[in-house]
Amino acid sequence: MAGVRWHRRIVHLQRSPLARDLPRLGLRGAELILLGYNTPSNNPDYPEMNSLVSFHNRLSMQSGAYQNGAWVVGVAKAGEEEGVMQLGQTMIIAPSGEVVAQATTLEDELVVHTCDLDATRPYKEGIxxxxKNRRIEHYGPITSQTEAELPG
Incomplete structure (x- = not known):
């Protein structure tokens, strides 16, 4: 994968995560995934969704951690950049999907947590x-099209 550095059981993505990145890293056995990203605190194209920006940010990283049985460290830009406010919310997420540490301001912060890589085992070896559980024969529709088919 371009833009990815592997250090045994730890992966560093050098760009914002995409929905396909975490499963690909999970399949390669990553136990700790470091993500650098920036999320604007508002969406000028869909202002009615501004109240959900924080929720969606957390949800995507929490579900990625849980579904791949990996620790996720999301390091976010915060404050104003080029006239756009960034969401911030640097966080550390356990393989359970729980946020175990999170930045609380839009200033520079250090977010720390001891990540036990063995905590990934129940997820990778069981749940x-x-x-045992992945059925690639059902992935045809996901891999053969690029756009959603809208009803009607």
Whole structure:
């Protein structure tokens, strides 16, 4: 994967995560995924969704951690950049999907938590054991099209 550095069981993505990145890293056995990202605190194209920006930010990283049985460290830009306010919310998420540490301001902060890589085992070897539970024969529609088919 371009823009990815592997250090044994730790992965560093050098760009914002995409929905396909975390499963690909999970399949490669990553136990700690470091993400650098920036999320604007508002969406000028869909202002009615501004109240959900924080929720969606957390949800995507929490579900990625849980579904892949990996620690996720999301390091976010905060404050104003080029006239746009950034959401911030640097956080550390356990393989359970729980946020175990999070920045609380839009200033520079250090977010710290001891991440036990062995905590990934129940998820990788049991709940989400890819070898036992992943059925690639059902992925045809996901891999063969690029856009959603809208009803009607």
């Amino acid at each position: 989400f054991h890819f070898g």
